Amino acid sequence: MNVLVTGGAGFIGSHLVDRLIKENKNVIIVDNLSTGLKENVNPSAIFYKMDIRSLNLKKIFQNHEIDTVYHLAAQIDIRKSLSEIEYEIDVNIKGSVNLLVNAAKYGIKEIYFTSSGGGVYGEQETYPTTEENSVNPESPYGIDKLAIEKYILCFQKLYGFKASILRLSNVYGPRQNPQSEAGVIAIFTNRMLKDKKIMIYGSGEQMRDFVYIDDVINVIFTIREENLDGIFNISTGKTTTVNNVFEMLKKEFIYKRTPIYLEKRPGELMKSQLSYKKIAGITGWKPKFSIEKGLKATAKWFKNNRK
Ligand SMILES: NC(=O)c1ccc[n+]([C@@H]2O[C@H](COP(=O)([O-])OP(=O)(O)OC[C@H]3O[C@@H](n4cnc5c(N)ncnc54)[C@H](O)[C@@H]3O)[C@@H](O)[C@H]2O)c1
Incomplete structure (x- = not known):
């Protein structure tokens, strides 16, 4: 099974890759190293220094039979999403759509997307926020995360792959x-x-709501092992x-x-x-x-x- 991790040289992505390699998966990383670091890249992974907006992204799918995509590559800075909005839209929306179009064309089976709880929910009247709360993004970053979620859900319907949307709280x-x-x-x-x-x-x-990286990686694997799909808050509450x-x-x-x-x-x-009751209710996962x-x-x- 070949797994593609976009943003695999970044903070969360590199921890995810390490865990996938431990489980003997063939991991392919696409990362342009804009905020990620080469030293984070697991030497057992195949690394492409490439932008998710690149037309060459299709070659990754042509050269490796990709089964599963973990999509983490993103412009993650909220301030920059305001000051450089065109770059933000270009990377986060156009880059993600480029990835999705190729993923659909080359027949992936599942996709995991790291959305942002703070980004998509915005300020709420009641807390902790559940997946049922209204979404009210207050930055271009949040709007773009929500738009990508919608693209993924739309493509899931059109092309029939499994999709898990992880609305993360603040990971550290x-x-x-x-x-x-x-x-x-x-x-x-x-x-x-x-x-x-x-x-x-x-x-x-x-x-x-600060959630530790090991807890985040553990829950991503729990979601995969239990074959779930849908939208899940990942947090401590x-x-x-x-x-x-x-x-x-x-x-x-x-x-x-x-x-x-x-x-x-x-x-x-x-x-x-964010409330993590939904995922806890299904799997028993709790942050440690x-x-x-x-x-x-x-x-x-x-x-x-x-x-
Ligand atoms: N860290 C958090 O608290 C948090 C919270 C919610 C959601 N997320 C999401 O999790 C994901 C990973 O975030 P992170 O904290 O590890 O950040 P990060 O900056 O360490 O990782 C992002 C990675 O994407 C790469 N990247 C950026 N633009 C790219 C492009 N155009 N093409 C290819 N690669 C590109 C960067 O080089 C980097 O390695 C992001 O999607 C982020 O929005 C993070």
């Missing part, structure tokens, strides 16, 4: 790229490690504020500086908290990492690997 852990503007935990961790000043946008009381994250990490790094508070940035939500345990593991990895 080893290998998250602190250079990209998304991922407050990686940014704080990296800056504390180098004793650099830290900026917090807004009051720092923004609440996020709990919230932590940005200020809390700062305080907890500060202890890990014995960081002495106080944060610099700047104006809240447009497109950023005050609260994101508390925020304390996950932050410790993340800090340890950055100390050992990014100093």
Whole structure:
């Protein structure tokens, strides 16, 4: 079985690839290394430095009989989705449609897509947000994630493949790229490690549902093993504020500086908290990492690997 992972040199994608390789899958990666790193690429995978918008994408499907696609490649920065909206649409929508057209043409059997809970739901009146809540994206990034979900569901009907849409909350852990503007935990961790000043946008009381990378990879495999399809929130159902994250990490790094508070940035939500009851009800999956345990593991990895 040949598996294609787009974005396999990135944070979540590289962990997914490692796990697929452990399970003896033949893994093909397509990644343009815009935020991903070559050093993240598992040496047992076949790596193509390629853009998902490329016309050559069809050759990947022609040369490898792809059974399953994990689609993770994306422009993930909410701010950039506002300031460079044409690039955002080009990569996230056109790139994804290019992938889907080829996937359908060459007869894949299943696709997994990493959507964004915060992105597609936006602010809600009640929390935690379930898959039944209305969708109300508040950034081009969120609109594009929702549009890709719709394309996938439409193509699923037209071409009959299985499709799992994973609405992830805020994922964190080893290998998250602190250079990209998304991922407050990686940014704080990296800056504390180098004793650099830290900026917090807004009051720092923004609440996020931080889920640890191992929990995310485990649930993706559970969904596959149980042969499910549909839309699933992947989260912890709990919230932590940005200020809390700062305080907890500060202890890990014995960081002495106080944060610099700047104006809240447009497109950023005050609260994101997703219910994972649907997937828990079907499979019994539950996240195993508390925020304390996950932050410790993340800090340890950055100390050992990014100093
Ligand atoms: N990290 C999170 O908290 C989170 C939350 C919800 C959803 N997601 C989604 O999960 C996926 C992975 O995110 P991540 O956190 O690992 O980010 P990441 O930036 O580490 O990974 C994205 C990967 O896609 C690659 N890429 C970007 N544009 C590309 C293009 N045009 N062609 C080919 N490759 C391209 C990048 O080089 C990178 O390796 C994304 O789709 C993201 O929207 C992430």
